[in-house]
Amino acid sequence: MICEKFWITKLRPTVRKVAKACRLCQIRHARPITPKMADLPEGRLAFRQKPFTHTGVDYFGPMEVTVGRRREKRWAALFTCLTTRAVHMEIASSLSADSMIMALRRYMARRGQPDTLYSDHGTNFAVAAAELARAHLEI
Incomplete structure (x- = not known):
């Protein structure tokens, strides 16, 4: 309405500057x-x-399984092919490094030795990697 009667110089940049400083406008257009x-x-x-x-x-x-008359916890090691997205699972009796190495041995007996093996930095994976590296040096 004001623009119909008056010409305000540099109104558009001023409106942009005010809108840019407005917190509600910033949230709305985020x-x-x-x-x-x-x-x-x-x-x-x-x-x-x-x-x-x-x-x-x-x-x-963990998953609870029944062994005889008692219930025990078991974990599963999930091996995933990064190229084809195929899945292989092995049961692990605990979260220890020994259990991880045994699951890895069963996996490699079935699928062969992988060129690369990626994992998160869990304690069992880190200790298992250190043990395997030490065993590799002894050979």
Whole structure:
């Protein structure tokens, strides 16, 4: 209405400046921030390789199982092929490194030795990696 009768110089930049400083306008027109994603590991981009050449491993559980008359906790080691997304599961009796190594041995007996094995930095995985590295040096 004012603009019909009067010409206000530099009104548009002033309105933009006020709208930019307005907290309600900032919230209303906010855009979500896209997170920075890391590059995919080489195993995810592998081409024409046999399954489980590049593998990821993680634990899930515990699950209660009945052994005789008592109930015990068991975990499962989930081995995932990074190329084909195929899944292999092995039962682990505990979260210890020995249990992890035994699950890994059963997995490798069935699927073969992977070129790369990715895992999170859980205690059982870190200790198992250290034990396997020490055993490899002894050979």
